[in-house]
Amino acid sequence: MDLVITLLIILAKVIGLTFLVVLPLVPISVYFERRFSAIIQDRVGPNRVGIPLTLFGAKKDFSFFGLVQPMADGLKLFLKEDFTPSHVRKAFYWLAPALVVVPALVTVCVVPFGSDIIVNGTAHKLVIADLDVGPLFVFAISSLSVYGITLAGWSSNSKFPFIGGVRSTAQMISYEIALGLSVVPVLLYFGDLNLSNIVEQQAANGWLLLPLWGNSVPWNNGGDYTAWLFWIPAVIAFVIFTTSVFAETNRMPFDLPECETELVGGYHTEYSSMKFAMFFMGEYAAMVIGSSLVVTLFLGGWSLGFGLDAKISALSIGGFGIGGLIHMAVFMTKVVAFILFFILVRWTVPRFRYDQLMRLGWVIFFEAALINVFLAALVIAAPQFGAISTIGGLALLAVVTGALVWVLKVSEKKSVPVSI
Amino acid sequence: MAVVKVTRPKLNTGEKMYLGAIFKGFIITMKHAVASLRNKTRGAEAMESSGMGITMQYPEQKWDEHLPEYYRGAPALVTDEQDRERCVSCQLCEFICPPKAIKITPSEISSDDPWAKVEKRPLEFEIDMIRCIYCGMCEEVCPEQAIYLRKDYAITGVTRAEMVHDKKKLYEIGGKRVGLVNKWNELK
């Protein structure tokens, strides 16, 4: 009986969090994308689609800011002719869209959406699988989506998709390194790989990028400045991680795999209807997951901060703890805000050239993330090390960094420009 | 054309990190966003903006009064002062048309026609408005000043056949045009 209830709870979590929270976020972020970009470009954006009351004799349509637009788009994509060109490799061509969507949705299962919901005295965590290897699981699964894109590019049997697929493969593999390395300092700091625990720590002791309450503050923890000093490697890690997430999700300014001016539609050029929509969905789902990871690791996840979380968790209506729901709302707000940042970046930063993209990934971010790991380790170990060892370590790190920069400069000077 | 050689500007270390430039970019885009939300976008007043950005709301608002002189709408055939069809079906527009929207069937003008000396006229002249891209090349290439892009922009139809403008429809849109070069009627 317990087993059945447990399974039912898991099922409810899966359906609730995946299909009622993350998937609806996809069309909503598409709507935000269109609306926000329109506003940036002095336009209006989709504002028409709504309930066509004029059809039934009313004077005005009920447009509701065009919020029904995503539904209309979805319906359109469903009803479009699902066209399979004759020259494609059918099996892989059909498999590829699924391989893009599924990994993006599977990674949802380790994201903590909120604190506990208490039903009848039992606490249920708002996370599908409370794994102790959260970030590793996310990296492992999300790196699978590169197969979808590569297969799409290859199986389309057409030049533009092929180039798009190859570009995407190289790009995603390159930035996975920076992505993985940049998150190491964070994990060092928290000493935990469980995302729920990481968020709880931040709720109690201040967000990684906002260490202003709890144990982070030196006068609360007996003069330990580690949390504040750690702010420096944390910011570096944040910048690298965020940028790498942009690259991993193939979004501007790193959308070379589907760069319209060069590759028509990139790897999904030959796709139409729902198969195309799956790529589209996969891309936006990846964006949602990326945002929630950034929020979880650096911006306190579901925590409202400033020591308010304990009070919120305690809120309940008749034995039903609603604190978890409020935390979930906080989490979603942060995620949407970060998605808006994604969109802002898209309409601000122009697309990179491919060699610049590769240089940024391999030459700058890889090295910076690596040095950052040591810097973070030094900051964490400083209290035990003592002043001399710490300064010595810092000096060594500075020398290594200087040497790296010097090698970089020298290698740049020697490189002969290749004219194309 | 003269070749201008441009050297890349030398960047200092701060500029090389691009972070400042990116933040400047954020400020610019956000400025635009705020401006359009407050309906203070530059040019919004002149364009009778609907309240956000510079966008007009079609079909409640129409652009007609604002159409510039050089606006390129539907291509149409014109007649001259003496109601002679100016087109002699030289088929240059059919040749130049980038989307191949124009189809002309030439024919000979019979010897008892008052304009027999022109010798040639189109029997059929069809423009497929589904294909037309309003580029105006037909107008530019026409040696007889017979085809013009008018200001009609709302070309609609419920069937493909409806969207093909035949000779009658084209003269209907085009109408009479006076003051053009008179080559065949010695009016000068």
Added chain:
Amino acid sequence: MSDNAATVEAKLPKDLAAEKGLVNVQIDGVWMQVPKGMRMIEACKLAQKEVPHYCYHPKLSAPGNCRMCLVQMGMPPRPAPGQDPVRDGEGYENIGWIPRPVIACANTVGENMGIRTTGELVEKCREGVMEFLLINHPLDCPICDQAGECRLQEFSVEHGKGESRFVDAKVKKPKNVDIGPRVRLDDERCIMCSRCIRFMDEVADDPVLGFTQRGTHTTLTVHPGKRLDSNYSLNTVDICPVGALTSNDFRFQMRVWFLKETKSIDINCGTGANITIWTRGEKVHRITPRQNDEVNSTWMPDSHRLNFHYIDGDTRLAGPILKGSNGHQPASWSAVIAATAAELKKFQPGEVAIIASARMTNEELFLTRELAGAINCSLFTTVPRDGESDGLLISADRNPNTTGAKLVWQSQDPAGPLFAIREGVRNGSIKALLVLGEDLADAGFTAEDLAKPEFIASIQLLAGPTAHASDVVLPGAAFAEKRGSMVNVTGRLQRLNRAVEPIGDAKDDWEILRDLILALQGAKPGTGLAAIEDVFKAMAASVPEFDDLSLSKIGDLGKPVVETGVKIPLLQNERARKAAGLING
């Protein structure tokens, strides 16, 4: 310098050239050797330097009246008595340039001559000539059929001034003049090059054209009481550099810049004139002769070039037809092929005869022989079609491929069995006929004869008595719709090319024959030869004359494969005129 070297250098360029019957000419600064007695304009053509011209045509005499081909000429100055000519390091004499231009079309090259086709003098001359030619030329281009292939248009773009300085009224001349059944004249457009006059006089031997009046009023016209009704009149349209002479048939049909050119050959007589088929989309708009100095020079008869309208005419058969109890009904290809094979199998070997045609290509004739083998039939024939030669290009044999039938069937008289077959049909011993692309009325069969056989299957282009009498009608492809090869009366293997797709559901004849053979053998459809190249390969294996050849190796101008001894009169005439130095071509 040693004595040895001196003896080697004693051979001057002029001596080296003279040994080969050539002369040294410097064209735009480059020395080259050209045949002695060649016109300067042809020498420039050899040097790939274009000299613009209107009146000059390599196959006609050169009166030099358009003045467009003016070039600068130079010869070595004559040395004073006792003085040696001055030579440069390579042994050429220095050229003294003549300060006035000469026409390149009527002057012949000489030893150590210099020609300049560019330079200020030449360009000024061309500009001036163009301006004069355009003074009275109407601005008719939008309605002129020549637009797009008009030499006046081309050269006024390249050498003209761009605007006219002429302020007086242009001379009015007759327009839209009916001078013959196939040719329309517009005198205002004429630039008086006289090519048409010379062609009718020298080649067609029917001098009906001439000039009247003088100066700017010069008018091209036909002799009083005569008309331009020669069977070669449309060649004047081809050679007219402007739109003065236009073809009634092609008039206002289509602008030439839309037309796709396909190189092929004419199938109206044994000469096999080389032609260009001009098509837009799937419609043939005109046919013009293509230069081949071994077959038709640059000419062809009107009757042949206009014989293409049937390709998409009203009587053209566009789908297979099966005769049932309720008359002729459309059917599918698989049904008609199966029905034909099943019917043919019902008869004894001696009861079936095949009437093929010498209008078929070699490939089709080859498959016909295979087909005869498949049904064990020894009675297969072509239909002779003899007429009279017109003394120019039309040969007495009006079948285009009689020579090919002889080669492919290895028979001296491919039309031999026709008489026996006709008698067989009449006396009832032949009960089934397979007619391939031939009209039985031409073969001497009367309507009663056609009613006698129990079964007739025919490949036909047009609805007619034969198609009407057939139980199965298989629509074939017209000459512009198929690829293949033919051998003309002189024994030259030439190539047909596909300009348009077969109309409607019609099929290439060789494919029909292949499918029929497959059906008779009981093989699965689609297992036979895949391409016409494969048919040629199979044929070349059994015909020794085609050994080592393939369709692509035939080339655009054909390959002689057998010596028949037949000569083409027009070419004989042309060669004589060339030998006499009257023409250059």
